Amino acid sequence: MRSYDAFLLISFGGPEKREDVIPFLENVTRGRGIPRERLAEVGEHYYLFDGVSPINQQCRDLIAALRDDFAANGVELPIYWGNRNWDPYLEDTVAEMARNGVRRAVALATSAYSNYSSHRQYLEDIERARAAVPEAPEIDLIRPFYDHPGFIDAFVDHTRQALERIPEELRPETRLLYSAHSLPIAMAKKSGDPRRDYGSLTAYEAQLLETARLITERLDRDYPYEIVYQSRSGPPSQPWLEPDINDRLEQLAKEGVRSVVVVPHGFVSDHMEVKYDLDVEARETAEKLGIRLERAAAPGTHPAFVAMVRDLVAERAEGRPPRGLGAIERSCHDDPADCCQRS
Known part of the structure; x- marks a missing residue:
């Protein structure tokens, strides 16, 4: 206590x-x-x-x-x-x-x-x-x-509101794009607790995927969804987590996708990277491609x-056990000394 x-x-x-x-x-x-x-x-x-x-x-x-x-x-x-x-x-x-x-x-x-x-x-x-x-x-x-019920429930509510802004005739085929800040791959590999096994993914990727799953399964329909990344800032020679949201929108347009809801699940509020990278850049890309894009709000208040x-x-x-909806073994709860080290 x-x-x-x-x-x-x-x-x-x-x-x-x-x-x-x-x-x-x-x-x-x-x-x-x-x-x-x-x-x-x-x-x-x-x-x-x-x-x-x-x-x-x-x-x-x-x-x-x-x-x-x-x-x-x-x-x-x-x-x-x-x-x-x-x-x-x-x-x-x-x-x-x-x-x-x-x-x-x-x-x-x-x-x-x-x-x-x-x-x-x-x-x-x-x-x-x-x-x-x-x-x-x-x-x-x-x-x-990332998997606390309050974090998930806020996104579920905001994602539903964004889906309601999609025209009804497009809603059944709408793709959910869950967007998070990209990281250099070397840094992503240092995320989470090194004593945990995240399979073929880094801890960061696994947590992002788990959050997206938890939100999607609580919606009213089984929407197709995937993880995309934004806000890359490093040199072209340095590999970062992909796909970039704008690149993925280009691909989805070629696949015939006509509407997407972007869920900024990597963020807790609609700060500059959300307002510019999604509301300006990604929206301009979607409009150029003829894709209807709506963005869910981050949790905020x-x-x-x-x-x-x-x-x-x-x-x-x-000193309660951590409360979470996800299936990933908890990491970084007690701030282990080797957790989330710099790459």
Whole structure:
């Protein structure tokens, strides 16, 4: 049994005005040798939205929903928020928690899967922030939650809504494309717990496939579905997980597919990579090909997702076995030292 005196939301962060875009991208890519021209190219994605990434406001909205949910269910934990790459920075938030007398906090990162950037790197962020703050609180990071009922139920609801926007005559043949952030294959092979057997797939791929299966089988019809990837950013010489969603749309058009619903199941909110890579790029590709494309919303502040966070806090505090709908053996629950290492 663990006793916590605060809840901490940890996220990626994003700019909120045009002049912050390039400094933010420099933070994200620091140490990776990304050319300035590439940063400027990616910056254009943000300028389409006047330099404002949706992710910070989405964190504020989630915090507001969590405060209401905690209050309604007797969870008396103050809520803090810190980012990896932009204000409010995690180190500043940990310093604030220390000033306020917080001794032990439970933290949730806004990513559901177990790979380096979405799990292990957040553990490293926490330790780096704590090392910089005298008398920093202990911080326990909640496990990956890709198959938790609240995560699945939110996507089921949003996918149904997207399907309803497909014309009725096209709905029976609609293909579901489950989209997630691509990773370098070398990094994907380091995802999950190396003591687990994921067959021919990496842990990340296996978890994405399991989440897609769990969502699809709860829909009203047996829709064909598959996994696609988005947001690749590495050099062409480096192999990444495929297929890219735009390439797959080209293939599906040749196969005669006329309608798709894209489900961004690799994400917890409709942040920039969803808004640009899917709502701009993929939609333009689909329109060019004559494919009707609808996108399901990510969980965001869906009541099932908000309730999931409260359940995960209780799970960690009470030491309960992890709750999940999937068949994959649980990984990274207790943050083993060799889980999700950098490639």
